[in-house]
Amino acid sequence: MKSWVLLLGLSGHIGKASQHSNVHTSIFLFICTMNDSFFDTLIEPTLLLDEQRCRQNIKAMYARAKNAGVSFRPHFKTHQSHEVGRWFREEGVDKITVSSLRMAEYFAADGWADITVAFPVNIREINRINDLASKIKLNVLIENERSIQYLAQHLLHPIGAFLKIDIGYHRTGLDPKDEHQISSLLKTIDHYDKIKAVGLLGHAGHSYKARGKAAIHKIHKESLALIRSLKEKLQTDYPELLISVGDTPTCSWEQHFPQVDEIRPGNFVFYDLAQWRIGSCRFDQIAVAMACPIVAKHPDRQQLVIYGGGVHFAKDQSKLLDGKTTYYGHVVPFQKGNWGLPNGQNYIASLSQEHGIVQVQADIMNQYQVGDFITILPIHSCMAANAMKSYRTLDGKILSRL
Ligand SMILES: Cc1ncc(COP(=O)(O)O)c(C=O)c1O
Numbered sequence: 001m002k003s004w005v006l007l008l009g010l011s012g013h014i015g016k017a018s019q020h021s022n023v024h025t026s027i028f029l030f031i032c033t034m035n036d037s038f039f040d041t042l043i044e045p046t047l048l049l050d051e052q053r054c055r056q057n058i059k060a061m062y063a064r065a066k067n068a069g070v071s072f073r074p075h076f077k078t079h080q081s082h083e084v085g086r087w088f089r090e091e092g093v094d095k096i097t098v099s100s101l102r103m104a105e106y107f108a109a110d111g112w113a114d115i116t117v118a119f120p121v122n123i124r125e126i127n128r129i130n131d132l133a134s135k136i137k138l139n140v141l142i143e144n145e146r147s148i149q150y151l152a153q154h155l156l157h158p159i160g161a162f163l164k165i166d167i168g169y170h171r172t173g174l175d176p177k178d179e180h181q182i183s184s185l186l187k188t189i190d191h192y193d194k195i196k197a198v199g200l201l202g203h204a205g206h207s208y209k210a211r212g213k214a215a216i217h218k219i220h221k222e223s224l225a226l227i228r229s230l231k232e233k234l235q236t237d238y239p240e241l242l243i244s245v246g247d248t249p250t251c252s253w254e255q256h257f258p259q260v261d262e263i264r265p266g267n268f269v270f271y272d273l274a275q276w277r278i279g280s281c282r283f284d285q286i287a288v289a290m291a292c293p294i295v296a297k298h299p300d301r302q303q304l305v306i307y308g309g310g311v312h313f314a315k316d317q318s319k320l321l322d323g324k325t326t327y328y329g330h331v332v333p334f335q336k337g338n339w340g341l342p343n344g345q346n347y348i349a350s351l352s353q354e355h356g357i358v359q360v361q362a363d364i365m366n367q368y369q370v371g372d373f374i375t376i377l378p379i380h381s382c383m384a385a386n387a388m389k390s391y392r393t394l395d396g397k398i399l400s401r402l
Contacts, residue, residue: 075266167202199242314383
């Protein structure tokens with residue numbers, strides 16, 4: 001829907017009515033749309049993707065890996081899209097990380113032939129593992145004896161195994177100080193010819209609690225120290241074990257990854273407000289924004305109601321800079337086919353299943369009409385992208401995803 005505003009401007013005097021003036025008559029007719037014509041064909045909440053920013057994020061992270069002398073195995077769980085994956089391939093990336101076997105199948109079908117599934121192996125998916133292992137180089141994540149034994153009995157084709165090491169996040173993984181348990185698992189793996197131990201894999205997901213460079217650096221140093229010291233203890237018996245780490249906050253800041261072999265960041269491909277809050281990115285690196293139709297206005301409480309709820313944004317939240325106010329996304333201006341920067345004062349104050357309540361300042365309240373689209377940066381792009389299932393690039397391409 002468009003809302004047109006006609007501005008009729010008269011300047012000077014009309015005709016010969018005035019003898020006092022030689023001012024020419026001029027009539028200015030401005031026709032402008034309050035809502036960018038980009039939205040003309042959209043009807044529902046739509047996840048917009050700025051291809052240029054996204055490609056730039058890919059290039060920058062790959063350059064960072066190259067400069068640090070580590071290989072780049074980006075995590076594809078954020079975008080889960082063949083097309084976006086191809087942008088990585090165009091840069092020369094040839095190995096990837098995913099978080100499920102289904103995702104591995106999806107990307108294998110698009111030609112990716114070296115995939116690590118960085119989620120503790122679900123042995124109930126043995127048929128999928130066998131099928132994939134017959135076609136590609138597949139690595140799985142292991143942290144217990146039972147998985148090794150089960151795989152050993154059921155594998156039909158060789159796979160690689162990373163041992164998951166807990167480097168401070170405490171979500172999953174083996175205690176890096178318990179080298180006896182880790183050696184014992186490695187020895188068990190050694191008995192079987194279809195599983196090869198390829199490395200130690202850590203994920204410093206607690207970097208999401210950091211705010212700013214110094215806090216991120218502390219986590220980087222501490223988490224690397226844990227996995228490096230484990231590797232040193234295993235060095236004599238297992239000199240070829242790789243060290244694989246990498247989350248978006250540390251990978252966005254750090255230049256040095258001593259003794260690390262590969263990094264696996266994922267979120268950086270889009271970034272989001274959570275990463276901005278941590279200090280991993282600038283607003284102008286965020287490559288996705290949600291466009292939502294306005295369905296009601298409540299000027300009395302300075303709120304717009306949008307068609308855009310938890311089923312679109314997910315329910316990730318953050319605090320405004322006052323440290324108190326919860327919000328679920330920031331409004332950004334949209335002009336000439338692209339979005340700008342948020343001012344921090346217009347934000348989603350609450351989300352229910354399909355409704356979003358957007359708290360706005362007076363200028364936004366006046367500027368937007370029911371039926372217009374409003375554009376909002378998400379807190380967590382991985383979750384919003386997962387909820388939305390497709391992207392619309394700013395030049396109008398629809399990109400599908402798993
Ligand atoms: C095991 C593992 N590796 C890498 C990543 C990528 O981290 P990020 O999304 O911070 O880039 C994740 C994300 O959850 C992960 O679970």
